[in-house]
Amino acid sequence: MKGVTVLGSTGSVGVNTLDVIAQHPTKYRAVALTANQNVARLFEQCVAHRPDYAVMMDASAAAQLQQKIAAEGLAIEVLLGADGLAQVATLPQCEQVMAAIVGAAGLLPTLAAARAGKRVLLANKEALVMSGQLFMDAVQTHGAELLPIDSEHNAIFQCMPALVSGRSAGLEACGIEQILLTGSGGPFRAVSPAALVDVTPDQACAHPNWEMGRKISVDSATMMNKGLELIEACWLFDVPPEKIQIVVHPQSIIHSMVEYVDGSVLAQMGSPDMRIPIAHAMAWPQRMSSGVERLNFFDIARLDFEPPDDTRFPCLRLAREVAQQKGTAAAILNAANEIAVAAFLAETLQFTDISRVIEATLSDVSAHAATSLDTVLQDDATAREVAREHVARLGAVA
Numbered sequence: 001m002k003g004v005t006v007l008g009s010t011g012s013v014g015v016n017t018l019d020v021i022a023q024h025p026t027k028y029r030a031v032a033l034t035a036n037q038n039v040a041r042l043f044e045q046c047v048a049h050r051p052d053y054a055v056m057m058d059a060s061a062a063a064q065l066q067q068k069i070a071a072e073g074l075a076i077e078v079l080l081g082a083d084g085l086a087q088v089a090t091l092p093q094c095e096q097v098m099a100a101i102v103g104a105a106g107l108l109p110t111l112a113a114a115r116a117g118k119r120v121l122l123a124n125k126e127a128l129v130m131s132g133q134l135f136m137d138a139v140q141t142h143g144a145e146l147l148p149i150d151s152e153h154n155a156i157f158q159c160m161p162a163l164v165s166g167r168s169a170g171l172e173a174c175g176i177e178q179i180l181l182t183g184s185g186g187p188f189r190a191v192s193p194a195a196l197v198d199v200t201p202d203q204a205c206a207h208p209n210w211e212m213g214r215k216i217s218v219d220s221a222t223m224m225n226k227g228l229e230l231i232e233a234c235w236l237f238d239v240p241p242e243k244i245q246i247v248v249h250p251q252s253i254i255h256s257m258v259e260y261v262d263g264s265v266l267a268q269m270g271s272p273d274m275r276i277p278i279a280h281a282m283a284w285p286q287r288m289s290s291g292v293e294r295l296n297f298f299d300i301a302r303l304d305f306e307p308p309d310d311t312r313f314p315c316l317r318l319a320r321e322v323a324q325q326k327g328t329a330a331a332i333l334n335a336a337n338e339i340a341v342a343a344f345l346a347e348t349l350q351f352t353d354i355s356r357v358i359e360a361t362l363s364d365v366s367a368h369a370a371t372s373l374d375t376v377l378q379d380d381a382t383a384r385e386v387a388r389e390h391v392a393r394l395g396a397v398a
């Protein structure tokens with residue numbers, strides 16, 4: 001029986017992870033669940049999965065959860081805050097840690113899991129984008145296993161020879177020419193740039209193929225998600241950004257491809273359902289069922305491809321520029337994006353100003369060599385402050 005800690009269990013990836021765990025009760029057990037403030041959902045999950053620990057970031061939410069757990073007579077210890085997250089990411093009874101907290105908040109517990117030598121199931125791309133080399137070094141030094149959950153990176157992993165999966169031999173040694181990173185293009189793929197000014201958070205979150213949390217849904221709508229994924233892929237597969245081509249594929253049936261020097265292209269396909277990469281990464285190198293609907297190629301009938309439009313989606317250009325740099329530029333980009341997306345979701349910033357906030361922040365905040373976590377966190381904090389100023393300035397104009 002393998003113990004799994006699910007960081008961010010109440011979110012979209014977290015719920016899918018618990019679904020996969022529930023399908024394999026003799027192989028996996030959720031040993032710890034965590035949430036920010038969603039007491040009702042975390043309590044439901046505690047009743048269903050009986051973990052050893054439940055963690056909440058918010059003190060009053062933790063107190064409410066504690067009361068409900070006591071009233072139900074459950075033997076579950078409730079922990080609080082960042083210390084609680086770090087504790088459950090490193091438990092001796094936990095072999096795998098699903099990193100499914102959204103945003104920079106996931107960095108420290110995910111890094112703690114890597115430092116404890118766990119199998120890290122990485123959905124929280126922001127953690128790797130921010131900390132890059134430091135994170136990869138921690139994985140290497142502490143003998144952790146890093147398995148990608150983002151469907152694109154999981155697809156790339158599946159299309160690579162076992163040796164290179166999870167980085168080691170290098171692309172050239174394996175005869176890989178380039179990576180083709182696919183993306184649906186999001187809900188505004190075909191919307192005119194002029195019409196993007198007035199889009200609402202609900203429109204931005206109505207993704208055509210995937211049901212996801214609101215932050216990543218907005219990232220998909222701006223295509224910053226693809227930009228963050230580009231940076232993530234560079235670290236995961238030890239590949240320079242120019243070896244990664246972004247391919248817009250509106251049906252989301254192909255989840256990414258690897259092209260070899262002999263002209264062969266391997267693609268991983270499946271229904272757009274996160275339970276596929278989750279089940280794959282949990283069971284790897286074996287396979288196990290995921291409960292996902294099978295593809296019917298006669299229903300699909302056609303697959304379309306087009307190049308990305310950097311003019312309509314400036315976030316993609318910004319992320320590609322940052323991917324060329326080392327150091328804390330990616331942490332600055334990520335921090336500015338988190339602030340701008342939160343402001344858009346709170347309806348204090350227009351959709352088209354998200355990229356403006358990020359570009360202005362990148363130009364105002366100097367990047368440094370990412371020699372320590374403190375440097376990364378310092379530049380993250382500075383970028384958030386500067387981005388908030390740009391949000392206030394642009395929001396006041398809107």
Ligand SMILES: NC(=O)c1ccc[n+]([C@@H]2O[C@H](COP(=O)([O-])OP(=O)(O)OC[C@H]3O[C@@H](n4cnc5c(N)ncnc54)[C@H](OP(=O)(O)O)[C@@H]3O)[C@@H](O)[C@H]2O)c1
Nearest residue numbers: 008010011012013035036037038101102105123124212213
């Ligand atoms: N959704 C997808 O299909 C998908 C696909 C690929 C990659 N990802 C990546 O996976 C991560 C999670 O995405 P999601 O869509 O599952 O997000 P989500 O639905 O918004 O869930 C986020 C989870 O993180 C918790 N959380 C939020 N803020 C927190 C904080 N400050 N400290 C600790 N926990 C916090 C939330 O708790 P509450 O419920 O209490 O707020 C929730 O459990 C993101 O990095 C995303 O880019 C997602």
